[in-house]
Amino acid sequence: MSYALHIVVCAGIVPDPLQTLEPTTGPSGPGIKNEMVLPAVLDPWAASALYEAANLAAKCPGSPQSPSKVWLVSLGPKAKLQQVMMSVAQKVSFELVPIDGPIGGFPDAQATAAVLAEAIAAIPGLDRKRMLLFGGWESATRGAGVTLGLVGERLGIADQFQGVDAIEFRPDGPDAGSFEVLERVEGGKHQVSVCVGAPAVLGWATGNLAEPRNNPQVGMANMRTIMPALQKAKTAALEANGLHYVSVSLPKQQRETRVEKSMSPDEIAAEIVEWIGKDD
Amino acid sequence: MSSAPQPIEVDRQTMEVDIVCAGFGPATGGFLTTLTRAWSENPGDPAFESKVAPGMPLQVMCYERADDLAAGVSGVVTRGEGIRASFPMLDRSEIPMAAAVKQEHVFYLLDSIGARRSALLRFGDFFLGLGRESWVKDHAFELPWTPAFLHKDGGLILSIGQFNQWVGSQLMAGGLAQIWPGTPVSGPIFAETADQARRGVTGLRLADQGVDRHGIPAEGYMPGMEVRARLTVVGDGPVGAVGQKLDERFGLPAGHARREWALGMKMVIELPEDSELEPGTVWHTFGFPEPEIFGFLYVHPERLVSVGIFVPSWMGNPQRTAYRYLQHYIQHPLLWRHLQHGTMRSWGAKSLEESGKRGEPFLSGDGFARIGEGSGSTNMLTGSGVDEAWTTGVELGEAALELLRADKPFTQENLAATYETRRRASWVESGAKEAENARNGFHGGFVRGVAGMALAGLTGGRLALRAHIPPAPKQIRRFATFIAGGLSVEQAAKVALDCARPLHDALMSARGWPEIAFDGRLLVTQQDALLMGGKVQAMPGFADHVVFLDRQCCIACLEKTCIAMCSGHALTLGSDGGPDFEREKCVHCGACLWNCAQSPDGERSNIEFAAGSGGLHSAEN
Numbered sequence: 001m002s003y004a005l006h007i008v009v010c011a012g013i014v015p016d017p018l019q020t021l022e023p024t025t026g027p028s029g030p031g032i033k034n035e036m037v038l039p040a041v042l043d044p045w046a047a048s049a050l051y052e053a054a055n056l057a058a059k060c061p062g063s064p065q066s067p068s069k070v071w072l073v074s075l076g077p078k079a080k081l082q083q084v085m086m087s088v089a090q091k092v093s094f095e096l097v098p099i100d101g102p103i104g105g106f107p108d109a110q111a112t113a114a115v116l117a118e119a120i121a122a123i124p125g126l127d128r129k130r131m132l133l134f135g136g137w138e139s140a141t142r143g144a145g146v147t148l149g150l151v152g153e154r155l156g157i158a159d160q161f162q163g164v165d166a167i168e169f170r171p172d173g174p175d176a177g178s179f180e181v182l183e184r185v186e187g188g189k190h191q192v193s194v195c196v197g198a199p200a201v202l203g204w205a206t207g208n209l210a211e212p213r214n215n216p217q218v219g220m221a222n223m224r225t226i227m228p229a230l231q232k233a234k235t236a237a238l239e240a241n242g243l244h245y246v247s248v249s250l251p252k253q254q255r256e257t258r259v260e261k262s263m264s265p266d267e268i269a270a271e272i273v274e275w276i277g278k279d280d
Numbered sequence: 281m282s283s284a285p286q287p288i289e290v291d292r293q294t295m296e297v298d299i300v301c302a303g304f305g306p307a308t309g310g311f312l313t314t315l316t317r318a319w320s321e322n323p324g325d326p327a328f329e330s331k332v333a334p335g336m337p338l339q340v341m342c343y344e345r346a347d348d349l350a351a352g353v354s355g356v357v358t359r360g361e362g363i364r365a366s367f368p369m370l371d372r373s374e375i376p377m378a379a380a381v382k383q384e385h386v387f388y389l390l391d392s393i394g395a396r397r398s399a400l401l402r403f404g405d406f407f408l409g410l411g412r413e414s415w416v417k418d419h420a421f422e423l424p425w426t427p428a429f430l431h432k433d434g435g436l437i438l439s440i441g442q443f444n445q446w447v448g449s450q451l452m453a454g455g456l457a458q459i460w461p462g463t464p465v466s467g468p469i470f471a472e473t474a475d476q477a478r479r480g481v482t483g484l485r486l487a488d489q490g491v492d493r494h495g496i497p498a499e500g501y502m503p504g505m506e507v508r509a510r511l512t513v514v515g516d517g518p519v520g521a522v523g524q525k526l527d528e529r530f531g532l533p534a535g536h537a538r539r540e541w542a543l544g545m546k547m548v549i550e551l552p553e554d555s556e557l558e559p560g561t562v563w564h565t566f567g568f569p570e571p572e573i574f575g576f577l578y579v580h581p582e583r584l585v586s587v588g589i590f591v592p593s594w595m596g597n598p599q600r601t602a603y604r605y606l607q608h609y610i611q612h613p614l615l616w617r618h619l620q621h622g623t624m625r626s627w628g629a630k631s632l633e634e635s636g637k638r639g640e641p642f643l644s645g646d647g648f649a650r651i652g653e654g655s656g657s658t659n660m661l662t663g664s665g666v667d668e669a670w671t672t673g674v675e676l677g678e679a680a681l682e683l684l685r686a687d688k689p690f691t692q693e694n695l696a697a698t699y700e701t702r703r704r705a706s707w708v709e710s711g712a713k714e715a716e717n718a719r720n721g722f723h724g725g726f727v728r729g730v731a732g733m734a735l736a737g738l739t740g741g742r743l744a745l746r747a748h749i750p751p752a753p754k755q756i757r758r759f760a761t762f763i764a765g766g767l768s769v770e771q772a773a774k775v776a777l778d779c780a781r782p783l784h785d786a787l788m789s790a791r792g793w794p795e796i797a798f799d800g801r802l803l804v805t806q807q808d809a810l811l812m813g814g815k816v817q818a819m820p821g822f823a824d825h826v827v828f829l830d831r832q833c834c835i836a837c838l839e840k841t842c843i844a845m846c847s848g849h850a851l852t853l854g855s856d857g858g859p860d861f862e863r864e865k866c867v868h869c870g871a872c873l874w875n876c877a878q879s880p881d882g883e884r885s886n887i888e889f890a891a892g893s894g895g896l897h898s899a900e901n
Contacts, residue, residue, distance in 0.1 A: 016348075018815035018897045020625065034582075037376045037442065039348045039899040079449045083349065086452065087462050213489040213502050213821060214462050216343075217293060227455045 003171040004062030006069055006127050006198075007053040008120055009094070010135040010148060011046030013076045013084050015039070017140040023248055030248040031105030032141065040080045042088050045136025049204035051212055052167070053134050054092030060171040071126070073119055075099040075112065075236065082230050089226055090219035091212040096226045097123055098233040106142050106248045111238040113150035119234075120155060128155065130177070130198045137163050137184075137203035152201035159200040161193065166208060288488065288497065293505045296332040299680070300484050300509035301342035302465045302523075303516030304349055306363075306440070307652025308342055309447040310670035311513055313366055314677025315340070316456040327684040331510060338684075340457040341507060343486065345464040345516075345868070345891065347817070350445035350899035354630060355546060355586025357381060357562050357578050358664055359435040361707070362671030375446045377439035377580040377900065381432050382560030385422055389568035389575075392419040392613055393794055400727055401571055420565075420614040429662050429714075429737040430564060437560065437578045439548070439586070440666065441899040462819065463487075464891040466504055467525040468512060471646055478692060479530045479645030483508035484522065487822060487891045493863065495823035511680060511690040512648040514655075515673065518633030519870030521825075521891035523641070523654040530642050537883070538639040539593075539749050540660075540719065541631055541874040545602040545847060546576075546588025547610070547813060548626035548900045549619055549802060555583055557618050564663075569608040570595065571726035577615060584625065584900070587615065591845070592634065593874055594722045594729075596757045598839035599772070599791070600875070601784030602629060602847060603806045607796050608788075611803075623801045626900040627813025629847035631870040634719065636660050637712040643703065644695035651676050657708055661715035661737055668708045675702040714741030721745040723755075753879040753886075756841050773840060773853040782806050782849050806849050810865060816848060818864045818894030825892025826851070826861045826872055833878045833886050834858035842887060845875040868895040 015021055015038040022033040032038075042050070050072060057068040071094060074081055078100040085096060099119050120126070120133070133155070135148035152160050163184030170178050177197035184205050185191045263271075299315075301308045319328045319338070330336040355377075364370060372378040390405050391397055397405065408421050415421055451457050464487040471480025484507050490500035516522050518541075532538070551557060563577040572595040578586045589609050591602050610619050633639055633653055640656030643649060651657075651672040658665035679698035680690075688694050703709055714736065721732025724747065732745035776786035784806070789795060796803050810816045828834045835858040843851045843859050848867040854860035876885035 016815070016897055018817060020812060034376075034900075037900055039350050039445075039897060079453065082452050083445070083449060086349075086458070086460055087347065090460060090462070210500070211819075213500060214460075214819075215502065216460065216463065216486065216505050216507070217295065219460060220295070220458070223458055227452075230453075231455065 002062055003060060003176045004066040004068050004130065005057055005060050005132060005169070006130050007057060007132045007134055008071045008073060008123070008126065009046065009050045009053050010073050010116055010133065010151060011050055012043045012139065012142070013040045013074060013080055014043045014139065014141040016041045017044065021141060026105075029105065030245050035104050040076075040084050042074075042084055043136055044140050045138045045204065045206075047088070047211075048207040048209070049134040049136055049202070050088070050094065051092060051209045052204055052207045053132075054094065054212075055209055056167060056169060060169055069125075070094040071097050071123055073097040073099070073116055075101045075115060077102065078230060078233055081233075085226050085230070086219075087214075089222035090214040090216060093218055093222060096222075096229045098230050100233040100235045101238060106245065107238050108243045109144040109147040109150060113147050113154060115236045115238065116147075116151045117154035119236075120151070128199060132198050133157060133201045135201075135203055137205050148201060148203045155199070157199045157201050159195050160203075161195075161201065162203040163205045164202045164207075165190065165205050167202065288495070288503065290503045292485070292503045295505060295507050297339040297341050297507060297509045298330050298332055299338065299340045299511045299513065300507045301513040301515060302484055303514075303520055303652075304342050304344040304448065304459055304461070305444065305515060305517060305652060305669065306666045307655075307657075307669040307673040308513065308515040309444065309451070310362065310366065310673025311515065311651060311677045311680075312340070312342065312451050312457050312459075312673075313447060314674045315680055316451060316454050318681050319456050320454055325685070327681070327687070337456070341509075342457060342459040343463040343465050343484065343507075344459065344461045345893065346895055347462045347819070347897060348899065349448040349459060349461055350441040351896050351901075354440040354544065354628075354666070354901060355438070355548065355578050355580070355588070356440055356666045357432050357435060357437050357576075358667045359432050360667055362667045362674060363436070366670070366674060372436070375438065376442045377582075377584060378442070379437040379559040379579065379581050381435040381437060381562055382558060384426060384431060384562045384564070386426050386430065387420040387422050387563060387565045387614060389565050389612055389614060390416065390419040390421065391568060393608070394792065397571065398726070401567075418613040418617060420612070427734065427737050432562060437562065437580060437586075438666070439580065439900060441901045445899060462893065464822070464893050465516065465522055466891040468514070468522050468648065469506060469508065470529060479642055479648075480692075481512045481526070481645060481648035483512055487893070489821045491821065491823050493824045498821070500821060510647065513676065514648060514650045515652040516654060518653050519631050519873055519889050520654055521889075523650065524889070526648075526650070527641055530645070532639070532641050536638055536640055537749075537751070538633060538635050539751050539755070540634040540639070541752060542590040542592040542634050543602050543629060543845065543847065543869060543871045544588055544590050544632050545606050545629040546586055546627070546901075547606065547624050549585050549587055549610075549622040550625050551583040551585060551618065552621040553583070555618060557585065565614070566730070568612055569605045572722070573605060573609070575609050585619070587619065590632065592722070593752050593755050596755055598756045598758070598841045598877060599787045599844055600841065601787055601844050602871075603782070603809065604784045604788045604793070604796070607803060608793065619802065624804065624809070624813045626898040627809045628896050628898060628901045629867055629869040629871070631874065632665070633658060634660050637716045643700050644692060646692045647690050649676050649679075649695050649699050657712065659711045659715045661718040661733065661741070662711065668711070671706060671708050672703060675699060675706060678702060716741060717744035717746075720747035720749070723747045723749055751879065751883045752874040753877055756839055756875070756877040758839065758877070773843060777853060783843050783853070787844060810848060813898065815897035816865055816867055816895065817897055818866065818892075822863070822893040823890075824861055824863050825868075825890045826863075826866065827888040827890060828858065829880060829886050829888055830878070831858055833880075837878050839877040841875045841877055842872040845871045847871055863892065863894070866892070866895065868892065
């Protein structure tokens, strides 16, 4: 009998990284200018985790009695969540666990982790002993880089992997339930680890999968559970915790344009390489 | 001769729904709002039970090409009569960037930098200049009186991106209709019938995915699904693939033609902190950067303004461009006084179908109806399209409700008796008739055009100038009769290639326009505008949606207006002398469709604009 996976993906929504993002400071602390006006997307890092989760669940479907399942836990304003889901739901199958929250700017990772862990613990039918907790290793705009790990800690998961690029799961045989993980480490190298089994936390880097095609039938099937879930979404407030931000930053978008008529392609390439290498 | 990728004969997934919509804009928003509101007020009404999925509620789907419902490209000022009728308790603060119209001004812009001017206009400018101190300020003459037809009293300034997002959120929260972005529709599914008098559609076919740029199946091929429906609502705009294919198949009613177009290009600019422009301010301008180019400035809350121009097909100049003109426009002293030190937040472009009533297609048939701009609803006298589009959607929504409640099928006759009857009786129709001939004069020149528009506007359309309006390809003056800066477009394109700059830059510089002094914030290269303002992106796995039907004809074309007018710099001169298309840079404005000087049949252009993915990712438009 094939091992059934229970994969929970934590994925926030963020302003589309294509937008021009500007940090700003409001009465409640640092934020992103005009965030409610900007189009939102599922955080690209976490989106990779979702596609990897769906791919893994498809490869290890479990059994008819005990199928593998993917849940997507997302915290954000309900209207934005709903809008983003109309794009995401067409790509892969999942059940949505929405949390209606006033997310925006740079929320406290501890408070966010507490809300997410509570929501995950309350998922009906989730077998936490066989749970793989997926999420993004980073965020396109507001990642503190620690939220997923904190969720794992709150759920009592000791095995944690960050910067994951691949997972090889063994659904059958004597090692059923164990898996091999490819983690990014310093120096542009990967570390291979073998984990005896769930539960485990996997913070995904980019993975190796292309963004799935939009499939209207997948979308229709997902919507049967997503819309009712959104309508019943619980509201959660994030504890302020007295946190004071010294500074926040956004991913850099540097653009320098000039017209060059006399440089050779090699010279242009060399200058671009030098420009990319600058760390200012 | 080639053509856009034709649907490949494979077994396609099919889905049966009750109502399917192509495109989500103001018209479809009006339709779905009307339908679902009545439904939610009376959910037990058997009219809202599905006929295709017995026991289930009505299955209503909408497919939109853009990657987000908010990826619109228009800032608008509208009287908002239809919108307010749908939302009598409208709270503007719920729609970001919305403002009430507080003041309107119309300016004639004098030439501030030596732009092209006819002798008559130069005399006019000279005459105005005589009274410079009292009449003219910042090289602009404000009309002391604005005709009523231009007024938007009590109206709204909106960002269509934000408005679409607001409407879409409400619709989806209701859970009665599903709106799927990022899903281009390749065309209608026509009903098989031997009866020539009938026009029938049975649904929509979605675009194939996992294909190469020529539409050939590649890795991850997924044939576009067929969505079959009792009613297909076509609201995919003036260059939408579904509307175009309907026109190809059924033609247009006798005497109708789609020959008048304009490209609207605009920026959303964040004003400097000391800006004196008051939210709700509306400026209409004419006279600069070319006499034929009209412009606008709308002030939103939060120090944001929409500023843009319209470049019309009747401008005739084969070297017409938009982006460089827009840069000169915002630097006119009247505007620059306020915009200097501003920052571009967004940028975009869109084709406007300006034939109005004269371009109206067959509005309905067996199983389908057309709404919005693609149905010829835009009023070119008042310069208004959003409210008209919304209202046509509302009218179809009311018609659909009537037929559902009467348990009548969506036949050609039933839709004519319900939808078309409502439309003919509405203010949209009376306005369209007034506007029908209002712009005729522009085909005889700018001064004649302004006079003709005033004549039609002041007489409610009873008097108007006559005009012979040629097909769009023939409105482009030929190279033989039009040389600017001593260069043909082809020669200028080569200069542009040699100088590694966009064609519009080479053309304008060749004609003596001053170079743009880039400041990196507001005045930026078009390539930077694509990234900073347009945020253009295209999903991989879709075919090219711009197809050159006869490549040899393109190579031989001396005008190459398609390249000059391409909003996204997605068309460039290829190594064979014809245009090359880069799908990733296309903003889906559709300008190439009507900026083509070649025509295989005397009416259509040599470019096919098909269903495609991607485009602008900005929501602030």
